[in-house]
Amino acid sequence: MTRDIDIALLRAFLAVVETGGVTTAARILNRTQAAVSLQIKRLEELFGTELFVREKKRFILSPAGERLFGNAQRLVALNDETWNAMTTPQFEGEVLLGVPPDIVTNLVPPVLQRFNQAWPRINVSLICKASTLLLEELAERKLDLILTTEIDSGSGGETLLRDRLVWVGGPGCDTHLQRPLPVSLGSKLCRFRPEVVKALQKARIDWRPVSQDCNMEPLYATVRAGLAVAPLMRPCCPAFREI
Template identity: 55%
Template sequence: MRNDLDISLLRAFTAIVDAGGVTRAAAALGVSQAAASQQVKRLEESLDCRLFERAGRRLVLAPAGERLLAQARRLLALNDEVWSSMRTPSFEGEVRFGVPYDIIASFVPAILRRFAKAQPLVRVSLVCEDSRIVREQLTAGQVDLALTTERECGRHGETLRTDRLVWVGVPGGDAHLKDPLPVSLGASTCVFRPVAVEALGKARRDWRAVCEVSRMEPVYAAIEAGLAVAPLLRSSVPERFDILGRDARLPALPEFRINLYAPPGLGPAARDLADHVRASFAERNRRPHNN
């Protein structure tokens, strides 16, 4: 007897987990609430176990559901990868992809890995600069598409994620207590720099620059040595650092947008890379707590 899992049932299961309930999951899947509930019921019957339990008015994972979740995500990812590789036409050539320093390590490796599997004949040239410079290079035709971190979104751009700028320090460090405050800032073209400086000025917090480059290695080195704090996007903070809370007496910082610019007239390979960027962010945004 063959025991084959129905991918659509697994997709409904993970959608309910990610959405925190059947109603929002059904909307995301484009089905009725009754259909989503029925899909989970069929999955439970197939596996002969209970996947969810009621906690008041909320649905929470049962022990069997907790065991299934990671495996279901792997199966769905593999299914989507196979589907994409078989359905996507093969392209050749080069795509010049502009990305700012502050988000390249957090988001780009996963995008490039998946794109390389889907389009092994396309060469991606990665151009790393501050967002302002990346936008200028896009306008000048020096890059084909670009990711940026900005307060707003410009022409031909689309916002893929909204994230808050936060103060970051080393665990157990005391740099945030020093006066003047030692800060690792980007270069003059860094979009975070004027925002952080303005916030410190409004809070009447005296500060001094420890590092003024946009490449992340020296910024991280200053933080790790306990010599400075730095403003970083929450989702780009390495695990070895702490996000400093209100008790650090540092001013609140605003939200930024991660934007994708894919202007009209792109070649097929660049359009396909843009689609991979969108899919990667959409998948990440569905994860619990937006990690």
């Protein structure tokens, strides 16, 4: 006689193993403690053996429970994988995604990788421009979706990451001690530029611009070479030295 193993029972079994008790497992599973207790009982009746050793208020896996554990994990995972494969809509098409140059190198690749795994039939066209231009093109419906860097959270968007700007310089360089201070500011359209200039004026630091290209590579090159310092978002400057 063949019997089918109820995935819900295995899920309850795994939750009890992970939490070490029925009450916490029930909270995770959105069931009452009694329901989970009954599920474990049904599973034990199905296999005709005890899966746990009840020690005071702790549930410890019995040898049979140990045998079941690995297979239960695989069965639940396969169930979930199959469920997702059969119920997730298979969207097709193209998404025009706009991203500013300062975050495209370090922050965007893992996002694109996860997106591509989740929606393999959607082609992403990446457009790299200053945040100001991206906002204009989104308003004109030339882009489907944009990521922007902002001083403050604007309306109509969602804040995905909040971080502070830091001054960075090349490893071993004393560029930050020079006056006037050589500063690579990037594009004149950069949203951070007015705030950075204001901060320099407030600190009464005499400065001069170095790289003002909208492309980040010249900026990185001048910083790495010790020709300038630059204000960057921390996640975007792992190879440099924070001053």
